[in-house]
Amino acid sequence: MGDTPDGTTSVPEPSLDEQIAVYQREFQDLDPQVEKVVSALSRLNRRMNVAYGRQTAALGISNAEWEVLKALVISGAPYRMGPSELAKQLGLTPAAMTHRIDRMTAEGLVTRERDESNRVRVIVELTDEGRSKWLDAMRAATIFEEDLLQDLSTAERGVLGDMLTRLLDRVEDLQSPS
Amino acid sequence: MGDTPDGTTSVPEPSLDEQIAVYQREFQDLDPQVEKVVSALSRLNRRMNVAYGRQTAALGISNAEWEVLKALVISGAPYRMGPSELAKQLGLTPAAMTHRIDRMTAEGLVTRERDESNRVRVIVELTDEGRSKWLDAMRAATIFEEDLLQDLSTAERGVLGDMLTRLLDRVEDLQSPS
DNA sequence: ACTGAAGACTTCATACCTAAAGTTCGACGC
DNA sequence: GCGTCGAACTTTAGGTATGAAGTCTTCAGT
Missing domain, CATH: 1.10.10.10 (Winged helix-like DNA-binding domain superfamily/Winged helix DNA-binding domain)
Structure with missing residues (x-):
């Protein structure tokens, strides 16, 4: 359908939703809501590390x-x-x-x-x-981070921080089941 | 004061809030709310990768x-x-x-x-x-991921997914300012 | 057709990480 | 006090990443 003339298909990179749609076709038991959260986390972190890497490289470290x-x-x-x-x-x-x-x-x-x-x-x-x-x-x-969160209101930032903290507590429990 | 007898002080690892409190002392301009979000993201991802690593290792890859x-x-x-x-x-x-x-x-x-x-x-x-x-x-x-998100309601999962997607869009804008 | 430029992958040299063995110092029992 | 165990760090061997140079194929201009 929307393919480019040659075989490359140019794949700029599948969007998160496209990716999840394919996953659901391939793996029935998938909860798309859960998958969206974890995939976004993973992608976001990769991008952020690239950004940090550029900044620190500019400082010579x-x-x-x-x-x-x-x-x-x-x-x-x-x-x-x-x-x-x-x-x-x-x-x-x-x-x-x-x-x-x-x-x-x-x-x-x-x-x-x-x-x-x-x-x-x-x-x-x-x-x-x-x-x-x-x-x-x-x-x-901090300039980058402020820029990153620019579209989130103060209230949203608080909610996001809380939810991430809860996930963090949870994953620590899973890893050291004292 | 609260130190252990020997010199190690045993530092199990500073909690997120402790870490941010020190940062604020050392760097006045820090927005603790922003810092909490990005630090939680970073820590969470590291833990998740450890968990995935254990699982894939068990499968021989x-x-x-x-x-x-x-x-x-x-x-x-x-x-x-x-x-x-x-x-x-x-x-x-x-x-x-x-x-x-x-x-x-x-x-x-x-x-x-x-x-x-x-x-x-x-x-x-x-x-x-x-x-x-x-x-x-x-x-x-998927078993691990479901376990990880266990404490979040369906509504919360949706909100979290939305916010992370917005951050992802934002970071992609910052990196390819077309 | 022939030549040169560009693209896709591989090869080579180097850097950094892990796992395991080695070294050195301090703590405890006799 | 002396020997052994254990802890903290370093060294060594091997694997996987990066960046730059190399090889091979295709495409465009003449």
Whole structure:
């Protein structure tokens, strides 16, 4: 029907609703309402990560490095954490954390030193430059985020935040059924 | 104060609200409502990917392979696509797509052949085994997804889907300002 | 037809992640 | 005190991604 002359069909990318319609044909038991929520979540996150990646690249750091800066700032002054603590929060293996800290130390974003009171431990600390990069990235991010939510009223933002928080609580229950 | 005896402080992971409270101290211009939405989105997606990863691993495929199967099924019968088309939808480089198709071909999930009508093109086609794996993964995924949304009423699910779709439209506008 | 430009995929070099083994230090029992 | 266990981090090996260069096919101009 609406195909292009050659075989490519040019597929710019199927819209969410088109995608769900096909899924329903292929898989009868599908709840389209549920599928819409999870597919939108997944797509949205991919796009947002692309956007963040562009912003951090413009500042000369990677998205991965920004995650580390964020975790350190969130820990509060004096902005110090151990590698394994960082790894846990970022969902990385300790090995990956070691390498990432290597790179960030070389770039002057953090320092690494042994804890003198317990020499098994290592302390990663944010440098002034690291804090400054975090601030720059944060400024860019908040502009983007405000722009992203522009079409939602204050009330809607509140409702959305609540619902997402509830989903988050739920998924944490499912994963650690204490 | 509330610290554990040793130095670890055990940081199970800061709650969303704790995290935002620190952010506000460190960065005055932050809108906590906006931050709550984007942080919840990000965390939620990470958890969901972990859950999907467990399920697909149990079926003997990776999350990455499942993404390819999904794209092929969504394209509709006869479940054929070109590598670059797939790469675009999955957000990969063509090179990564080549390797992924290599692996999946070796595992019997898809076949790869040259398009005889245009010998520059390659056609990736879902095998019966690939379709069967997709179905298995889909069954597991829908159970998880239904479980995840369990606490939301039908009306809430609809509202959530609408809001996420609007955000998705917005982010697509921001990225391709046609 | 022949040549050059553009497109589709692959290959190569490099980067970063995971899993598992290795190293070093601190804690506990004898 | 001394030896063993366990914890925290690092190192190594292997897999999968990216970016750039290479190969092959098609299309358009002459």
